[in-house]
Amino acid sequence: MPGHNVNRVNKEPSRNVNPVIRPIKASEWPEWREVDQEAFAADFSDARAERFRATLEFDRSLGAFDGDRLVGCATGLSFTMTVPGGPRPVCGVTAVAVLPSHRRRGILSALMRRQLADLHEGGEAVAVLYASEAGIYGRYGYGRAVDSMFFRIPKRGSEFVPHAPADPSLRLRVVRPAAARADIEKVFDAVLATRPGLYARSEARWNAVLADEPDAHRGASSLRCVIAEDDAGARGYALFRLKPSSTDHDVPDGEVRLIDLFGLDPAAYAVLWRHVLDRDLCSRVFAWNRPADDPIMHLLAEPRLLNAGWLDEMWVRVVHLGRALPDRAYAAPVDVVIEVEDPVCPWNAGRWRLSADATGATCARTNDPADLELPVSVLGAAYLGGRTLGAYEAAGIVRERRHGAMRALSAAMSWETKPWGGLIF
Numbered sequence: 001m002p003g004h005n006v007n008r009v010n011k012e013p014s015r016n017v018n019p020v021i022r023p024i025k026a027s028e029w030p031e032w033r034e035v036d037q038e039a040f041a042a043d044f045s046d047a048r049a050e051r052f053r054a055t056l057e058f059d060r061s062l063g064a065f066d067g068d069r070l071v072g073c074a075t076g077l078s079f080t081m082t083v084p085g086g087p088r089p090v091c092g093v094t095a096v097a098v099l100p101s102h103r104r105r106g107i108l109s110a111l112m113r114r115q116l117a118d119l120h121e122g123g124e125a126v127a128v129l130y131a132s133e134a135g136i137y138g139r140y141g142y143g144r145a146v147d148s149m150f151f152r153i154p155k156r157g158s159e160f161v162p163h164a165p166a167d168p169s170l171r172l173r174v175v176r177p178a179a180a181r182a183d184i185e186k187v188f189d190a191v192l193a194t195r196p197g198l199y200a201r202s203e204a205r206w207n208a209v210l211a212d213e214p215d216a217h218r219g220a221s222s223l224r225c226v227i228a229e230d231d232a233g234a235r236g237y238a239l240f241r242l243k244p245s246s247t248d249h250d251v252p253d254g255e256v257r258l259i260d261l262f263g264l265d266p267a268a269y270a271v272l273w274r275h276v277l278d279r280d281l282c283s284r285v286f287a288w289n290r291p292a293d294d295p296i297m298h299l300l301a302e303p304r305l306l307n308a309g310w311l312d313e314m315w316v317r318v319v320h321l322g323r324a325l326p327d328r329a330y331a332a333p334v335d336v337v338i339e340v341e342d343p344v345c346p347w348n349a350g351r352w353r354l355s356a357d358a359t360g361a362t363c364a365r366t367n368d369p370a371d372l373e374l375p376v377s378v379l380g381a382a383y384l385g386g387r388t389l390g391a392y393e394a395a396g397i398v399r400e401r402r403h404g405a406m407r408a409l410s411a412a413m414s415w416e417t418k419p420w421g422g423l424i425f
């Protein structure tokens with residue numbers, strides 16, 4: 001249709017709101033919960049809401065007010081996340097919600113801009129989030145940094161390759177998750193540094209993972225846990241739910257719904273996968289959020305049985321470019337001048353020289369001519385090491401001005417282990 005602007009289709013006709021944005025007070029928590037529940041069409045139990053409240057940092061939990069009514073919210077959580085080079089502080093953005101009566105009047109934009117300005121003034125150099133819909137956050141300079149896979153693996157035919165690791169000293173222990181918490185945390189803390197994107201799970205977050213209220217079961221069993229261990233202790237764990245057969249048919253058709261699986265070594269990892277694949281009365285494993293380089297893809301003798309699908313996982317925003325880029329390691333030496341477009345955070349816009357080698361990295365403003373031009377979202381997408389830049393150039397999003405600069409930056413920013421957050425916050 002000539003002149004038709006798809007961006008305008010869902011605009012509400014009624015008045016614009018000029019919201020006041022400020023941190024909420026602890027006493028405003030009930031209104032906050034109401035906005036969150038309305039926007040997500042969710043009915044959180046009191047216990048679940050209370051667990052969420054325990055993770056909130058009120059001084060960085062923004063509310064948008066129309067008069068004295070809370071109509072929108074967005075919060076930032078203080079996380080320590082593994083990035084290429086080690087653990088770093090990042091801001092985990094979550095609980096972003098606008099009351100349905102106030103949607104599409106710029107409230108999200110007002111919240112995002114304020115949050116980014118606050119971070120620039122005194123917060124983390126990098127923000128990360130999980131998006132409810134992939135079309136929302138690119139406009140605020142977030143880049144799609146992590147791909148995750150989902151697998152629906154049938155038990156039948158799921159043999160491993162002949163050279164799959166096996167360690168006869170490993171044994172399995174079926175245990176209630178809460179009773180195994182110390183072992184679970186020990187394993188997770190040991191793998192934390194091995195993959196960009198994994199973030200330290202606080203006590204409150206473990207409480208949330210291991211809480212096992214019926215509204216989290218979604219038609220499946222309560223949480224199950226299996227520990228892989230030897231005489232020296234735990235070497236891995238799997239957390240999952242079991243969905244019973246949908247009919248009384250003679251052929252069992254239950255499903256294992258995998259939630260968390262980590263091993264300290266390949267043999268522990270393999271024995272746990274073998275266990276979930278072989279569960280009696282189940283005919284498949286549904287693993288919804290797995291890393292893009294999950295070793296199970298190489299263990300299965302018939303990898304087509306993965307029945308894999310793909311999703312965007314975490315999105316990353318480089319909030320303070322001059323601090324963020326030198327604060328990670330690079331896989332190869334690089335010396336490039338990048339011209340950055342960043343209309344939302346203008347303090348990042350312009351030309352920067354990034355120089356890095358095995359001893360460290362610097363990133364400073366320069367007047368030298370640009371080797372590459374790109375939007376800041378590309379730096380966010382590549383920050384955790386999960387992106388090469390060639391496809392962005394082919395898509396016309398990265399523009400190379402000096403031959404070889406794109407490949408050099410791409411090789412330097414990418415990382416051997418694919419990033420993955422593993423747990424939605």
Ligand SMILES: CC(C)(COP(=O)(O)OP(=O)(O)OC[C@H]1O[C@@H](n2cnc3c(N)ncnc32)[C@H](O)[C@@H]1OP(=O)(O)O)[C@@H](O)C(=O)NCCC(=O)NCCS
Pocket residue numbers: 007039040095096097098099102103104105106107108109110130131132133135136139
């Ligand atoms: C998503 C949500 C926060 C958007 O809030 P909002 O106040 O309506 O957003 P705004 O009016 O500030 O919109 C800003 C821009 O984002 C766009 N946008 C908003 N929601 C969008 C969506 N779900 N998908 C794609 N674009 C979206 C708007 O069209 C607008 O585009 P423009 O800048 O080109 O004009 C709100 O609809 C909501 O609470 N949804 C349910 C809960 C949810 O999904 N929260 C996000 C959790 S990650």
